[in-house]
Amino acid sequence: MAKKYILSFDQGTSSSRAILYDNNAKIIGKGQRAFSQNYKYKNWVEQDPWEIYNTQLQSAKDLLKASKVSVSDIAALGITNQRETSIVWDRKTGQPIYPAIVWQDKRTEKQCLKLRKKKGDFIREKTGCVVDSYFSATKIQWILDHVEGSRERAKKGELAFGTVDTWMVWNLTKGKSFITDHSNASRTLLFNINTLDWDEELLELFDIPRALLPNLTENAGKLAVVDASIFGNEIIISSLLGDQQAALFGQTCFKKGMLKSTYGTGSFMLMNTGTSPKYSENGLLTTVAWTIKGKTHYAIEGNIFIAGAAIKWLRDNLDIISSVDESEYLAYSVKDSGGVTVIPALAGLGAPYWNNNVQGAIIGLTLGTKKEHIVRATLESLAYRTADMLNLMETESGIKIKSLAVDGGASANNFLMQYISDITRISVDRPRIIETTSLGSAYMAGLAIGFWTEKQLLEIHKVNKSFKPEIEKEEALKLYSEWTKIVFHIIQGSSL
Template sequence: MKYVLALDQGTTSSRAVLFDRDGQIKAMAQKEFQQIYPQAGWVEHDPEEIWSSQLQVAKEIIDCVDKKDILTIGIANQRETTVMWDKTTGKTIYNAIVWQDRRTAYMTDQLKIDGLEQIFQTKTGLVLDPYFSGTKVKWILENIEGARAKAEQGKLAFGTVDSWLVWNLTGGRRHITDVTNASRTLLYNIHELDWDNVLLDILNIPKSVLPEVQPSSAVYGSTISNLFGSEIPISGIAGDQQAALFGQNCIEPGMVKNTYGTGCFMLMNTGGKLVKSGNNLLTTIAWQLSDKVEYALEGSVFVGGAVVQWLRDGLGIIESSSEIEYVASQVNETDGVYLVPAFSGLGAPHWDPHARGTIVGMTRGTTHAHIARAALEAIAYQSFDLLKAMEADSGIKLKQLRVDGGAAVNNLLMQFQADLLGVPVIRPK
């Protein structure tokens, strides 16, 4: 039997899954890693822990089969999260700045004041927001001692998490990414399919730090033999949300999926047509297979399932995330309680990095069950906003919503989402 090894590097954990030729799961392993919050609005990961956790779970499941039976490796990764490392030593110069991080809001505010928002949106399909990698790179170059000088000398590498993994998997032989990840940086021209010199100049980022860009399906290199006992080709990379769109078989224009993970990410396949949003959505690359590029409209919610983690870790009203459905179902409605989980600002369609979370409508009769239900409903309400913006931009009325992610197992949430949207919500079998 031959297998494909999938590496899924996410915001809170690293997973490895072994698939057979029929797409059936042979083995799976997962390891959580530390979330670092140096100060309000900042979110970081230790890049070495990202790598070590991903390597650990990969080795764990590779040991389940004959190594020679693993044909290839594919990577799906948390997008926008920014890693910079020394090309000579392979050591990072700072923690990974996570996609949720808001520290560069002052940069994006200034770019807007300078009248540059339109040029970024036209070239990249993105809005000016701290979410994306470009201003994170600029922050590191301007704030970490010696970073600017190393970058100017061509000694520094930037990459999203996929690039960091491939660098380590190949023993530093390949500095590379795919088009889906490149399209999330604020630096990549999605029309010309190349890094954009004008945008690099605006942000004062040397081109030498950037990885080579390849299609989503390509041979990016092979693992060094001392990692897994043999060299295994790496032949697929996609940002996690584009990978989910493809995995949900949303391969025709107008098909939509929503992932309920740490955040919520709704993508609509627009085929070969690059649709410019008039409702504050993102235009992004869905994937590139050979020479054919397909595009998507995307709406990003920064806090989805993370609000459940907050109820557990911040408020302590549940002991585990799985309890949320039971607790929320103890009441039939929120009794006027609304929760806006703007812990990291608001994403689409509002794009307000300065917004903060709030709970309103509480009375002496409000219980932890009302707050739990309001938290779940907040996830659905935010997704509702995305879908309506998507329908307005595309002119396509949604017939069904395909869903995945950890929170998609929550029956109460999925039923409320279906009722709110007025369409069937379809979970994968």
Template sequence: MPHLLALDQGTSSSRSIVFDAEGRIVALAQRELRQHYPRPGWVEHDPQQIWQDQLDTAREAISRAGLRPADIHAVGIANQRETTLIWERASGRPIHPAIVWQDRRTQPDCEALAAAGLAEAVRARTGLVIDPYFSATKIRWLLERVPGAREAANRGELAFGTVDSWLLWQLTGGAHLTDVSNASRTMLWNLERGEWDGELLAALDIPRSLLPEVRPSSGGFGRTRAGLLGAELPIGGVAGDQQAALFGQACIAPGLAKNTYGTGCFLLMHTGSRPQRSRNGLLSTAAASCGDTPAYALEGSVFVGGAVVQWLRDGLKAIQGSAEVEALAQSVPDAGGVVFVPAFTGLGAPYWQPEARGAIVGLTRGTTVAHVARAALESIAFQSAALLRAMSRDAVDAGGTPVRELRVDGGACVNDLLMQFQADLLGIPVLRPRCIETTALGAARLAGLASGVYRDLDELAGQWRAERVFEPAMDRDRAAALMDDWERAVRQAVAP
């Protein structure tokens, strides 16, 4: 049976997973990725640690699988998106730490771009909003703040990439490539024309020579260079982590949606071969593509999802380990009127309030740490429900139907209390797949399509199976009242 290797480089860890052709995990290796916070609102990663950890886990996963390197049919890459790196073409040396997608240092630059009247052009051309979340202002910050960077870029001596491009450069020995899903997250990619947008590049003063070549997500990205993995393996799939998860969940037809519960939460709905514009605060983005046919999705991003549990552990010291949160939350029947808005770094879609900050409302003398823990868990579901409501309105506006089911993945989806509350709020079934490692699985399957392991998309769709279905059990009036409470709390979090 053919085997596929997925490199899953995320915000908090670098992992490698070996899958068999039926999507079963054969072996997994993981390294935690250190976060650097040089100033309030700044988040950085060490590019060399990203590369070394990813290489080490790849070697370890192949070894744990009991396979020879030559037994790996192809390699796929899924990566944290928007995180921005620039390196020297001649030496491969990064000119600065990677600026992570969560980083907010370019907020003043974004405000200046909006004041200059670029907001509508950015939305119309890229499907995005002007926000520090995306790569474009990070690139400009590096060019303007790193000594000599602007001049070197103008001479064609530097290369920009998101994490996929950085890994491809290292794996292949110098291929400067990305895929369409990652390109669409830079705020520089024209969705309609399928190319880097010259006017936006000019507006931000970013040289086109800095940017990688863009290819479909499933296809040829070169081979791993000799000496890295024991064999020169073909790299056949690349996608940003959320688009990879959408593909891994077999959401490959319009109207199918998934939500990934990780550090943040990312809700995507496939919209077909044409980009769909949102009227409800969502983003239009490229989905993972196979061949010449483009694919698109609507996306909503929650900046703080599972990270709220990390805050309970590391900040509040309410729990010793993240796994304890479900039992603590279940020790009370409900949140006792407490609503937790975890806007630690602002609020993403559908609110787009970068100045919002965290708020816990509804506290009384009877409030316990268990109520706060339950409210923290529920905040993940509330934010996701707000996204899905916006997404369903967009679907209806476009002549479609509301989302009828939600497929879920990511580390926090194993929390049954959270998944049941999510189904109760949404009023639709929440489906948890047998394999929740759908980000890595999507990357592996993109590589498998390119290398002939799979015949077509229908074969992949036929392999998807649910492990559990959470049916809504809450009265709809009660669910609506809870959402009203959430929206009131959000207004308090964004109030000056």
């Protein structure tokens, strides 16, 4: 009897989720477990690798128990993950030698600034990326520099490095598979996006032994097999994708010029640029979107480090909202931000500024300022950052953008989506399923084994709501112009 379901693991920055889909991409069940973040020092962000893995495993077990689905009915597993987060472990014991250093971690920023000046163009030509602590290379380097004896052990092949996809597969297969895919590899600063291989010159530059690195694989196919002891039955792992590439695939952006913006902890805008890498002159990243059956698609990417995290910051740090959902209601309850502007640089500013010295700011406070104004200004700031990205995407691609596909948890916020449409002057299209990261992982996993076809996926994918501009063009231009002036002054101040 044909197997009925595709299982997707969506291992994110703050939680691990498992979602089960039927052959119409209908969600049959979900499981989700949050895990802790460790902010030991300023600009440091660490996670427990075992907590990452165990919460992912438990979310799947919760799902299977609640849905009463037999593992034998699962056709394949797709895995998508937070990118760049770096883990080094002992091959023999399987134990990490240091906590996972998260993509948000900035401890190596000074080193990156020096290297960017000396070798920035050289590295970008090979990797498509700017030299930044965001990527894996300097995180790995830091671990090898600070854990005694680790570099020598790495040279001997005693240690293993992986982004979260590699760590997950290693443990799910009981150490039988040590692999990473092209989309995740392209986020390390060690992978040449032209040759699709680890680059010896980059490895030498960062002093990272090749013996430490996983084997490379395409994004789709029969990549590995989950050990039967995990769920009581083997499951084929048929897709691996970095989270933002998965969202691009989940939005069915299969053709050149199609783009999406995901609003999760951060916000990430990707445009499919076809089968040749497109290098940015204005701060966008060039990355591998996916490789399937020997054919590689590339993307350009704009990164906003803080999106949904800004809303959680209002709740958890400022305590001015009791829930994330409340932000929408409060933003709508006032006619404007009351002159308040928020710069959401709580972890620096990503593309196109790439300035990690910039700190977050709330400007324009008066005796008349209410919490509603601050909440609204925070949401507005995410729309302005989206406009930053869209303007760059148009400049780099030469394509006039008429609509933006959105997804991720914060895309459920109607005020935010409407304001993005108002400022950018385009249609903002939210799909039926906003967990597009998980969906893209499932789509690719199913496609790899013939569970569905590309044509079927295009038919399945539906837009649930489109937001159209509701304010005048002149007003939108004025608001955005005021925002950019304030950002410029903030950046100037950060360099003093």
